[in-house]
Amino acid sequence: MTSQEWKFTTKDIAEKPDLFLSGHRACAGCGPATVFRLIMKATRGPTIVTEATGCMEVVSSIYPYTSWAVPWLHTAFETAASNASGIEAALKIMKKKGRISQEHVDVIAFAGDGGTYDIGIQALSGAVERGHDFLFVLYDNEAYMNTGIQRSGGTPHGAATTTSPAGKVIPGKLEYKKPIADIMVAHEMPYVATASPYYWKDLITKVRKGLEVEGPAFLHVFAPCPRGWRSNPAKSIEYAKLAVETCVFPVWESVNGQCQLSTPSKLVALAPQKKKPVADYLQGQGRFRHMFKPQGKKLLEDVQRITDERWERLLKKCGETPKTA
Amino acid sequence: MQKVVKQEMMALAGDQAVAYAVKQSDVDVVAAYPITPQTIIVEKFSEYVADGEVETEFVCVESEHSAMAASISASATGARAFTATASAGLALMHEMLFVASGCRAPVVMAVANRALSAPLNIHGDHSDSMAQRDSGWIQMYAENAQEAYDSIIQAFQIAENLDVLLPVMVGLDGFTLSHTLENVEALPDEVVKEFVGVRKFPNVLTHAGKTAPFKLDPANPMTMGPIALQNYYFEFKRQQEEAMTNALNVIQQVNSDYAKISGRSYGNGLVEGYCLEDAEVAAICLGSTAGTMKTVVDDLRQDGVKAGLLKLRTFRPLPVEAIRSALENVKAVAVMDKCMSFGGNGGPVFHEVRHLLYDVASRPYVVNYIYGLGGRDTSPSELRSIYENLQSILQAGRVETPIQYLGLRD
Known part of the structure; x- marks a missing residue:
């Protein structure tokens, strides 16, 4: 696979006709809409898309209209x-x-995260175990946004959602985000990767790798949701960048079980002093607002600690020597 | 005029007969999950796959929910798809059954009818498929292994008919049929292959403004299973109802086409009357009970009782006219339900039959018999008592207890 890696220029991508078309009804600043458009830019030939119920299914297929220029099934x-x-x-x-x-x-x-972490995980695990040749894309906006921002297995610790509100006694979601990509790696599948739409070339390359690999491939894509995150729609892609820079969402890939950091996260590993504090990412998102009040200090520290622990574990898995900042 | 072909007599249990019919029907994808008493179907079919006797992708899914999802998606891609299940498995599919019919995916499914939990019970009754009667599937029930075999082959022709395009489930009573060895006459492979043919697709208008076959094809992109809101959803549902109406004719046509090559037919395909011409008292039932009931009717006739039987072969679409005309001269009818509709004042078949008789000129007396739940055996003498009760009703001129339980412990 690596021997004949797909090379493309920005011009190639710009010139390639869109397969996820404009006119859909996604919100302003929708991260998933950008993710979908980029992913469909990476296809290599005839493609059939199937999609779980969720935001993007709903906004792209309102009968009698469609945003799909490929055969599509929900x-x-x-x-x-x-x-x-x-x-x-x-x-x-x-x-x-x-x-x-x-x-x-x-x-x-x-x-989405609901259709992957939660209700769809059995079907996903089964399909991967059976070795079907397909690419599964998880677009993770970290809650059930389509139904009105309810917590999912993909919702991060501390986030306020409509079913894990930040109340007087309970400060948002108590549980931790399920390490879904690690779970998929544990399936011993040929290709697993995480990606962020800010690093769009990295994302596109990974989509193509996932398609080229024989057998199942899993791609976990970070997908900011301004409505659900109570964040500025103009900053969605900025959050996609900050999530990587703070190591809240590192980008990496696992090829036949060999795990390695992708360049944006590799740069953080090589220059730990550049690793930003999680507060840089959390600030400005309404779902984490309570963390920045005096009583939220401990929670904020917890999130930093969990993020650091997960990052250290990932470095080890990728054969990187942890460096101190 | 086609000639009846020479057939091979085989000793097959109902499940094996189903697997053999699927083997002969040029099925592209089988996605299934094991559950008693359906298991023999997938086991037998796995053997055909392992021995290279079929050109079929067998997807051994991790649940019935995925079995139905994969069957729908395979069908949407243009494949002929089959699955089989029972009881809890069918219940787990519930959500996807509506998707199959709504997507107009002509999936064929065998249901080895079995009781629903709790308490857990692996034996035969109709609770599982009756609970799915409004899921938009055509429902047929087999009397014996032969009919199970014949019905599966016919089901592909019915489901894929362009005026129908609806999924079909064929019920065979758990254990009574699924696991019981019977003589089955099997058609030659090439005859079945020709009968079922290759799947055809209706031409529909794509978003690109072209007409193209209704399937997922990269040459003609099409959006299937979309969201349709207040402005379109209702029309989708009305079209499904039209397809059900069309199926009434198609089932009869397929039944008679099949009779030409096999020499076997099941009434008009929808209902099968037995000694009904001059019957005063009659029972209506589904599935294997009809076989026992026929011998009971024979005995009663010997004793001079004008007894008859109506076997409801097709329950969805409900053959309203066929039932009305079959029961035209009957004065008292017993409707048999191997299923309960809790708190619903009788079983589902009873509800529907009594309902359709409301509009006839001379309404017969109608009484409901709930029987055989959880596989409880129903003896010929118990069945005979039903007719005796019908005679008493005629004598008394009224129905005293409209809902009766047969063979229930006191």
Whole structure:
């Protein structure tokens, strides 16, 4: 795979026709909409997309309109991976029987954090175990945004949502964000990666790698949601950058179980003094507002500590020697 | 005029007969999860796959929910898809059953009918599929292994008919049929392959303004399973109802086409009357009970009782006219339900049959018999008592207890 890595220029990407079209009804500053557009820029040929119920399904397919210039199927919330299984199986046998003309068709499954961490994890785990050849994209906006900002397994510690509000007694979500990409690595699947839309070239490269790999690939993409995060819509991509710089959301990939940091996070590992405090990322997001009040000090410290611990663990996994700032 | 072909007599349990029919029907994708008493279907089919006897992708999914999702998506991609389940498995599919019919995915599914928990029970009744009667699936029930075999083959033709395009479930009673060895006449492979043919697709208008076959094809991108709100959802549902109406004719046509090659037919495909012509008292039932009931009717006839039977082969779409005309001269009817509708004043078949008889000129007396739950055996003498009760009703001129439980411990 690495021997013939796909090379592209910004011009190539700009010139490639969009497959996720404008006119959809996503909110201003929607991180996932940018993520989807970029991902569809990385396709390499005939592609079928399937999608779990969620924000992006809803905004892109309101009958009789569609934002999809590729064949697209939605069935339910928990079925992105099982849909992909059926599509891939159908393509395989129909190719064998001469009932489809394409030499190869890529299959991409999109799901949000609810459709991945929570209700969709069984179908995802099963599809990966069976080894279907497809790319699963988790666009993680860290809560059930479509239904009105309820906490999910992907919601970070301390975040206020409508089902984990920051109250007088409980300061937002008490539990920690589930390490979903690690769980997928534990499936011993060929390709797992995390990506942020700020580092769009890194994202696009990873999509292509995920498509090129034989068998299942999992891509965890950070996707800021101004409505759910109570953040400035103009700053979504900035938050996608800060999440990486603070190591709240490091970018890395695991190829056949070999884990390595991707350049943006590698740079932080090499120059720890550049690692920003989590407060830089959390500030300005309404969902973390309570952390910046006097009674939120301990929670803020906790988030910094958890972030640091997870970063150290990741460095070890990637064979990096932890350096002190 | 086609000729009835020479067939091979095989000893098959109901599940095996289903697997054999699927093997012969040029199915592209089977996505299934094991559950008693359906398991033999997937086991047998796995053997066909392992021995290279079928050109089918077998997706051994991790749940029935995924089985149905993968069947729908395979079907949407253009494949002929089959799955099988029972009881809790069908209940787990519930959400996806509506998606299958709503996406107009002509998936065929065998349901080895079994009781629902709790208490846990692996034996046969109709609680599982009756609970799915409003899911937009065509429902057919087999009387024996032969009919299970024949119905599966017919199901592909019915489901994929362009005037229908609806999923079909074929019920076979758990253990009574699924695990019981019977003689089954099987058609030659090439005859079945020709009968089911290759899947056809309706041409629909794509977003790009072209007409293209209704499937996921990169050559003609199409958005399937979209969100449709207050302004369109209702029309989608109305179209499903039209497809159900169309299925009434298609099922009859397929039944008669199939009779031409196999020599076997099941009434008009929708209902099968037995000794109904001059019957005064009659029972209506689904599935394997019909077999026992026929011998009971024979005995009663020997004794001079004008008894008859209506086997409801197709429950969805409900063959309203066929039932009305079959029962035209009957004076008292017993409707058999192997299922409860708790708090619903009788079982589901009873509700529907009594409902459709409301509009006939001379309404018969109608009584409901709930029986056989959790696989409880129903003996010929118990079935005979139903007819005796119908005679008493006629004598008394009224129905004293409209809902009765057969074979229930006191």
